[in-house]
Amino acid sequence: MIHVENLRKEFKKTVKDPGLKGSLKSLFKPKSEKVVAVDNISFKVAEGEILGFIGPNGAGKSTVIKMLTGILTPTSGSCTINGKNPTQNRKSYVKEIGVVFGQRTQLWWDLPLRETYGVLKEIYEVPEDSYKKRMAFLNEVLELDDFISSPVRTLSLGQRMRADIAASLLHSPKVLFLDEPTIGLDVVVKDNIRKAIEHINEQEKTTVILTTHDLADIEQLSKRMVMIDKGTKVFDGSIAGLKSKYGQIRELYFETDVKNAAEVLGYAEHFSLSSDDLSVEPEGNSVKVRFNSSIVPVSDMLSYTLNKINVSDINVKGADIEEIIRRLYEQGVD
């Protein structure tokens, strides 16, 4: 349904020396350099799929989303939804999509929320009877009733986000783009929003593409994720796939009476592990050791530790997704 092919975006960045002097110099002798924000990204999304986009800040996630939503014109490459191309026919393309940017709002700030929907109805040419049905549905899923008569400026962030999602769905788009839909929200509200997205996806087969920094969003919503770093796609697959590919990190936790247990044990020297594959965090009576189990098997790690010192409590955990991502962001992907 969505085809993204060799998408690339370059920006021209003016290079300035620091300070006022640099600014003046740049005014008379402008220097610019080319920055590649997105480099040859391709992927496909099937109808009804929920695709999660992750990547560190500045990786190019938003740039990709903005090209997919027709906001930015790609330097080269293309993206199409059902054969429609945003650079060729923006108006008919955007009728098929709904867009929410978590950090911005498209609601009429000064007016009661209801007024926004009235205007969007006209902009998207939604007929009166389907508008009524649609509002009833969105009301039910996103619980807008409590604040639909309040001016938008008085809404809490969670209410505003629900209102914005409803606004993007009013015209029953086939694809919904969510750029950081849970940013700044508390746990309960996050959960409500995820459930609503899930519900809409199941009910209407709406394809959803979302970016987020909260991996719980992806774990709960999408079977598939695409990871972007420095403008290129570094991973495309399921969360389970990511875990099996990069999830060799284990966390060993134990409590002991031995002082300076970490030094006594000297894991790094004993197993000759580099800092990429090992981190040791002593904390009072307990020690947390993260290590790469593909180099040192868990059994070796356990027997070495137990033989060397007296341990009162011990356990080993598999790395969670957060941990994997943290390592990937820090070290990049090989």
Place this chain on the structure above:
Amino acid sequence: MKHIKRALKIHRIFMAQEFKRMMEYKGDFVVGIIGFLLVQLSNLMFLWIVFTQIPNLAGWSIYEVVFIYGLSLIPKGIDHFFFDNLWSIGFFIVRKGDFDKYLTRPINTLFHVLVEKIQIDALGELVMGIALVCVSAPGIEAEWSAFRIIAMIFMIPFVTLIFTGVKTITSSVAFWTKRSGNITFLFYTFSDFARYPATVYNRFVQNVITYIIPFALTSYYPALYIIKGENPLFNLGMPVVAAVVLMGIGIFVWHKGIRAYESAGS
């Protein structure tokens, strides 16, 4: 026809939103109206003092000068009232990445920006312009034929587009430079020259405001025909041509600009 009907409907809806928005803050609205009346009153007094001191200007009688002055305020006021939102494009909409919103909606972006806001302050210029034209017209020795009056009214939408066209072109620059409000301001300032008969300026300024930044076409040249019946082909034709050309360039540059739009980080 269908497109025009839809455009008018959307325009009406946006206008209604704007009025509702103003009503949302009633205190501010009332004070704004009082302030607007005070400004107009002081403007009127200033004009009265100036014009009573000069019996004529470069061969133009006091009534004719006031007529041209008033006539220049009408298109300026209409543009200011309906299309003031273009200023925000040059000053912050593009720079802050807020232009994203327009690109994700299925209506023409320029149209959307133009009709989204109204500027109530502009009523000052409009009311003042109409008043000055009405007050000065009886004092002018001209043949007030029906045709000339119709011609005058017919010209107003076109000369309004001269203002809107210039603003559209200069605002579009922001798509490349991120900020172009001051460029718009610079060009817009030239419209002050349009308040007085072009013959009071030297040859160079005359050429600039006739052919380059043609604000003299918004009031002086149409008035030449309306008052003196001179050269209708140039005096009425040229403003129409200029309006179409400027707006055409504006639309072209705007759509080129959209492709260069870079949004802002989020």
